[in-house]
Amino acid sequence: MFSPTTFDWTDKRVAYDALVHDLTHLLGDERDLVANASQAAALVWHALPDLNWAGFYFFDGAELVVGPFQGLPACTRIALTRGVCGAAASRRESIVVPDVHAFPGHIACDSRSRSELVVPIVAGGALRGVFDMDSPTPGRFDDADRFGVERLVAVFSAATAWPPSPDGASSLRRPPSP
Numbered sequence: 379m380f381s382p383t384t385f386d387w388t389d390k391r392v393a394y395d396a397l398v399h400d401l402t403h404l405l406g407d408e409r410d411l412v413a414n415a416s417q418a419a420a421l422v423w424h425a426l427p428d429l430n431w432a433g434f435y436f437f438d439g440a441e442l443v444v445g446p447f448q449g450l451p452a453c454t455r456i457a458l459t460r461g462v463c464g465a466a467a468s469r470r471e472s473i474v475v476p477d478v479h480a481f482p483g484h485i486a487c488d489s490r491s492r493s494e495l496v497v498p499i500v501a502g503g504a505l506r507g508v509f510d511m512d513s514p515t516p517g518r519f520d521d522a523d524r525f526g527v528e529r530l531v532a533v534f535s536a537a538t539a540w541p542p543s544p545d546g547a548s549s550l551r552r553p554p555s556p
């Protein structure tokens with residue numbers, strides 16, 4: 379049985395250290411993509427205060443498709459040219475949005491969302507998707523959250539056995555020599 383830890387977010391770096399530790403142990407030796415994504419989304423949802431959505435979109439080779447998440451039902455598919463998720467995926471960089479209404483093209487899946495953090499998932503050199511978090515509070519996420527969630531995504535990504543990449547780059551293929 380999983381006993382949820384109560385995290386003290388006074389020092390985000392310390393809290394994310396504990397969360398990275400908990401996620402590593404929660405995933406253990408499991409390699410299944412859906413199992414690991416479901417566990418990671420649930421852990422983040424219970425650990426972080428002030429969220430209204432937390433979960434995954436996976437890249438199917440053409441667009442992002444919703445994966446395991448917590449929160450209200452959301453948009454099923456997002457083009458790489460759309461929204462915060464599409465921008466983070468296509469740029470392959472994390473995006474902190476303090477005010478979603480000021481982000482051109484933001485997709486409002488939940489009208490309560492006011493701020494957002496999206497971290498891309500890249501494994502074996504291939505885009506795999508994004509991890510997305512929404513908050514009803516403006517400015518909820520800062521660089522400490524970005525860095526912390528990037529660490530969580532790295533744990534999830536390394537623990538998971540990825541299927542052959544939809545964009546042609548095998549996760550088993552070595553990156554090209556310089």
Ligand code: SME
Binds near residue numbers: 431453462464487488
């Ligand atoms: N707001 C996101 C869409 C996904 S939902 O927030 C769950 C975006 O602009 O890409």
